């Protein structure tokens with residue numbers, strides 16, 4: 213069974229308005245799920261638009277993360293209100309929670325991403341974290357969302373940091389899928405890998421322009437937000453579980469185990485994981501192009517103000533046994549690191565991270 217894409221996708225400047233007739237057909241008592249106060253105004257507008265369509269609308273916010281505490285609390289709210297759908301309007305954590313909750317209650321989910329930080333509006337996956345943001349596991353869902361509304365006017369209101377984060381996460385698709393799946397004969401997987409290569413090239417060309425430029429009539433911005441929010445999800449949909457994440461996400465998952473006062477976005481951590489993956493490929497797989505790729509990515513990541521070391525994520529790996537903790541989680545049995553085509557030991561992870569944190573990348 214493969215869930216390739218949402219049933220219906222609305223995209224562009226008036227996507228939300230255009231989606232209203234279909235949403236009102238699908239649901240009479242939706243629950244709008246959100247999180248941050250920065251997006252409250254947008255959610256209020258969504259709420260009022262649905263009310264004026266004569267729907268009975270409720271809303272709820274996540275308190276922490278896409279975690280079991282929030283999930284069971286929101287499920288109770290939905291049962292009490294008798295809601296017949298979830299409209300998840302926010303970033304990746306909100307979208308992942310909304311999809312998970314809707315599936316477990318057997319009601320449809322409508323995703324309305326409010327930034328380009330993630331492809332979670334598209335996928336049939338939810339990443340589960342602890343209340344404090346430590347990665348636990350990802351859960352494969354039975355289907356992609358019923359409707360995805362990718363409204364550019366909403367995405368424009370998000371801080372530019374979310375766009376940078378989305379670019380790093382989408383870039384990882386090529387580097388991760390090409391190394392884990394290059395020997396798979398399945399044609400669809402091969403095609404998915406090639407889409408992720410074109411996606412990477414477009415982001416290398418347009419990412420910087422999108423980050424710095426205006427929104428209005430900026431084709432680089434439009435292509436970049438859709439690459440991050442839509443195409444990255446499509447790659448996972450077509451490639452399926454064979455087109456897997458590899459070391460970059462394994463490093464992400466391990467780094468989130470260290471709780472820091474300042475929270476970093478998913479893609480910001482994945483970006484650092486991606487540079488680490490390339491160092492690992494250089495050391496273990498004799499990948500002579502890895503250093504070139506690192507330099508190329510480093511230029512873009514600097515331009516996008518993205519962190520490029522674990523230190524810049526607010527973690528000193530040489531303190532509090534942090535290096536040990538990260539290496540342990542990276543190498544644990546269920547880790548995506550084992551999708552790499554070579555064996556990897558904890559000692560090697562420690563070596564790569566130690567050298568990485570001490571180095572200065574020169575371009």
Ligand SMILES: [Zn+2]
Nearest residue numbers: 381461478482
């Ligand atoms: Zn990701």
